[in-house]
Amino acid sequence: MKNSSGNEIPPQLEGKQVDITEMIKVAGHEEAKIIFMEARRRLFDISNWSYISKGISAEFVLTDKFGEPKKGNPFVGDHFRIDIPGPGSVSGEGYDWVRVELVEDKRAPDSVSEWALIKVRPAKDPANHDGVAHFFHDHATSTFIVKREGNLITAGVHGRNEKPNKENNHLTDKIRNTVIGLFAVAGVATIQWRKLVNGLLNIK
Numbered sequence: 001m002k003n004s005s006g007n008e009i010p011p012q013l014e015g016k017q018v019d020i021t022e023m024i025k026v027a028g029h030e031e032a033k034i035i036f037m038e039a040r041r042r043l044f045d046i047s048n049w050s051y052i053s054k055g056i057s058a059e060f061v062l063t064d065k066f067g068e069p070k071k072g073n074p075f076v077g078d079h080f081r082i083d084i085p086g087p088g089s090v091s092g093e094g095y096d097w098v099r100v101e102l103v104e105d106k107r108a109p110d111s112v113s114e115w116a117l118i119k120v121r122p123a124k125d126p127a128n129h130d131g132v133a134h135f136f137h138d139h140a141t142s143t144f145i146v147k148r149e150g151n152l153i154t155a156g157v158h159g160r161n162e163k164p165n166k167e168n169n170h171l172t173d174k175i176r177n178t179v180i181g182l183f184a185v186a187g188v189a190t191i192q193w194r195k196l197v198n199g200l201l202n203i204k
Contacts, residue, residue: 008102008117009143015163020190021156022197029151033109036148039155039200040107040116043146044073046080052199058192059083067097067126074100074118079126082134089125089133096134098142099123115147122165137165146200155200157193 026032042052046062047069061081064070070078082096089096102119121141122134132138143158 008104008119008145009158010141010160012160014139015137015161016159018159018162018190018193019156020158020193020197021154022194022201022203023152023154024201024203025152027151032148032151032153035153035201036114036146037107038202039146039153040105042200042202043116043118043144043155044105046074046118047071049196049199052202053192053195054199055195057085063126065126073105074103076100076103079123080120084135089135093125093128093133095125097123097125098134101141102143113147113149115145117143117145119143132165132167135165137161137163137167139163144196153201155197157197159189159193 024035026035042048045052046060049060050058059082061069061083062071062074063079063081065077065079067079067081069081078100080098080100082098083094084096098120099122100118101121102117104115104117106115108114119141120143122132122136122138124131125133139161140163141160143156143160145154145156145158147154
């Protein structure tokens with residue numbers, strides 16, 4: 001991504017790397033700006049991701065640093081509470097959790113490029129603190145990006161260092177995380193992220 005801070009997508013060092021993108025190119029600059037702003041709005045509306053993704057099986061809820069659901073845009077220190085099909089995490093009281101560690105909102109409608117992004121990392125349940133409550137190890141990150149380069153608008157999900165979280169205090173979580181993590185690494189999560197990027201760009 002041009003002109004960004006340079007640290008939005010971590011280097012790939014271990015486990016699985018995932019890059020899923022979709023794009024739209026339009027003829028007019030004004031139309032491109034409108035599409036980008038709508039994609040940006042959808043990106044920051046985390047609790048509505050399940051709706052715009054049309055069939056995504058996980059449910060996302062934006063919470064504050066204490067784990068309480070909140071409205072509005074995400075900020076560093078907020079969390080996503082994720083409800084995926086199947087057995088929930090014991091450490092997360094039935095949910096998987098990620099912490100927001102980077103938010104960028106670089107609107108520049110008169111410029112050649114503008115973007116918005118959210119980077120998250122597996123985290124403890126903020127109300128429980130009993131080990132990382134996610135099927136991936138906390139070395140993993142997911143970066144969600146929408147950007148406009150001229151009249152080209154792109155949405156992407158970029159996963160780095162994805163591997164199952166086997167370092168947990170609960171044996172049931174270790175088994176669960178191994179099974180779900182391996183399915184995710186094998187590509188099952190790719191289907192959901194593909195639906196999300198299409199939803200961000202309102203691609204039917």
